[in-house]
Amino acid sequence: MRHSRQRDEILSLVRSGALGHPTAQEVHDAVRKACPAISLGTVYRNLHQLVEAGELAALETGGALHYDWDLRPHHHLHCNRCGALVDLPLDVGRSLRRQAQAQGHDIHAYDITMRGLCSRCLTKSDKHS
Amino acid sequence: MRHSRQRDEILSLVRSGALGHPTAQEVHDAVRKACPAISLGTVYRNLHQLVEAGELAALETGGALHYDWDLRPHHHLHCNRCGALVDLPLDVGRSLRRQAQAQGHDIHAYDITMRGLCSRCLTKSDKHS
DNA sequence: CTAATTGCAAACGTTTTGCAGCGTT
DNA sequence: AACGCTGCAAAACGTTTGCAATTAG
Numbered sequence: 001m002r003h004s005r006q007r008d009e010i011l012s013l014v015r016s017g018a019l020g021h022p023t024a025q026e027v028h029d030a031v032r033k034a035c036p037a038i039s040l041g042t043v044y045r046n047l048h049q050l051v052e053a054g055e056l057a058a059l060e061t062g063g064a065l066h067y068d069w070d071l072r073p074h075h076h077l078h079c080n081r082c083g084a085l086v087d088l089p090l091d092v093g094r095s096l097r098r099q100a101q102a103q104g105h106d107i108h109a110y111d112i113t114m115r116g117l118c119s120r121c122l123t124k125s126d127k128h129s
Numbered sequence: 130m131r132h133s134r135q136r137d138e139i140l141s142l143v144r145s146g147a148l149g150h151p152t153a154q155e156v157h158d159a160v161r162k163a164c165p166a167i168s169l170g171t172v173y174r175n176l177h178q179l180v181e182a183g184e185l186a187a188l189e190t191g192g193a194l195h196y197d198w199d200l201r202p203h204h205h206l207h208c209n210r211c212g213a214l215v216d217l218p219l220d221v222g223r224s225l226r227r228q229a230q231a232q233g234h235d236i237h238a239y240d241i242t243m244r245g246l247c248s249r250c251l252t253k254s255d256k257h258s
Numbered sequence: 259c260t261a262a263t264t265g266c267a268a269a270c271g272t273t274t275t276g277c278a279g280c281g282t283t
Numbered sequence: 284a285a286c287g288c289t290g291c292a293a294a295a296c297g298t299t300t301g302c303a304a305t306t307a308g
Contacts, residue, residue, distance in 0.1 A: 002262050002307055024297080039265045044298060046263095060189055060242075063273095064297060077234050090228050092221050096243070099219050104248030105206050112241045114225065119233030131282055131287050153273080168290045173273060175288095192298095193272060 001053065007046045009034045014047075014056060015069045021076075021085040023064040061085060061113050075111065079118035086118045130182065136175045138163045143176075143185060144198045150205075150214040152193040190214060190242050204240065208247040215247045 009031050013019065019026055028043040047067055050056045059066040061078055066085060073093050077086040090112065100107045138160050142148065148155055157172045176196055179185045188195040190207055195214060202222050206215040219241065229236045 004263060004307080006264075037265075041266075041299080042264060048299095060191075062189070077229065077236070080237065086234070088229060088232065088234070090225060092224060092228075095221060095224070096219060096241070099221075100206065100217060100243060100245070103217065104251065105215070105217070105243075105245055106251055107206075107243050107245040108209065109245070110241060110243035112225070112239060114229060114234075114236050114239035116229070116234055116236040116238070122233065122235055133281080133288060135289075154271090166290075170274080170291075171289060177273095 001049065004046075006031075006035055006038050006042050007050070009038075010043060010046050011050055011055060014050075014067055017069060021059060021066040021068050023066055025064070027067070059085070059111060059113065076113045077118055078113055078115050079121055080115055081117055081121040084118055084120070088112075088114070130178065133175075135160075135164055135167050135171055136179070138167075139172060139175050140179055140184060143179075143196055146198060150188060150195040150197050152195055154193070156196070188214070188240060188242065205242045206247055207242055207244050208250055209244055210246055210250040213247055213249070217241075217243070 010027060013031055013034070014022065014027060019030055022030070024040070024044050024047055027047065028038070028040050031038055031043065047056065047058075047065075051058045051067070054071070057068040057071055059068055059076060061076065070087070075088045075090045077088050078084075079086065092112070093110075096110060097107050139156060142160055142163070143151065143156060148159055151159070153169070153173050153176055156176065157167070157169050160167055160172065176185065176187075176194075180187045180196070183200070186197040186200055188197055188205060190205070199216070204217045204219045206217050207213075208215065221241070222239075225239060226236050
């Protein structure tokens, strides 16, 4: 893998966390500020490569793929009200892997995405309680 | 929601389990045998409606949505070798919901899809062991 | 030099939608 | 009769790909 200005910009932008869990489109929109001529195709190609190289993670959530800079085991809540994708540190990995192995499978990776209401939305609608 | 021949055929076909965890395309191909004139758009519309009505579940896995007739809590393994979507009864729901609530969220639903090698592929490649 | 990477545009697979007509109630 | 549902075709959407030109090692 060679160096390229475009890939460097994309990686540092996603890693900065400023975009949360962005889609390719969102990365494209944001990286244009540093790289005005960058094409959407290049963003897709680079995000894919970076995931392949283990630099980023991809989340299959709601239509478009979302990218995550945080590679430590953690999971997500997709809020049904505000649409946010919230990080959720959950301690279940060991148990999941053990149970799947007991059923004869070999787990390489997994992602848990829950749906519901995030704490921000819940506290906002708590005016009445 | 009115009755329609098309929706009845789709629901009973998916419920039969004969298709495993089919995509809309696969349902369309199969339901044509009973309903030769049915259009792909109708299949999409009905699958969406049936999920909305709580008759089927949708799995966001690898490009196309897959549909599942089994509404009981269970999860899936997407095999990296054969591509199968294998049912995986995992006992983690209670723990997940508890942990998410401790973080201030309210979980409505969740799905766990793991990636790895399914037991069938593993035993097949076990000739040497 | 050479091979990876780029921008562009076209193509792809999946899903949604507008519409006129048909079927259920 | 009213309104949901259908088939069809077009379009929307996210993503991938072919290509000639550019650029990094």
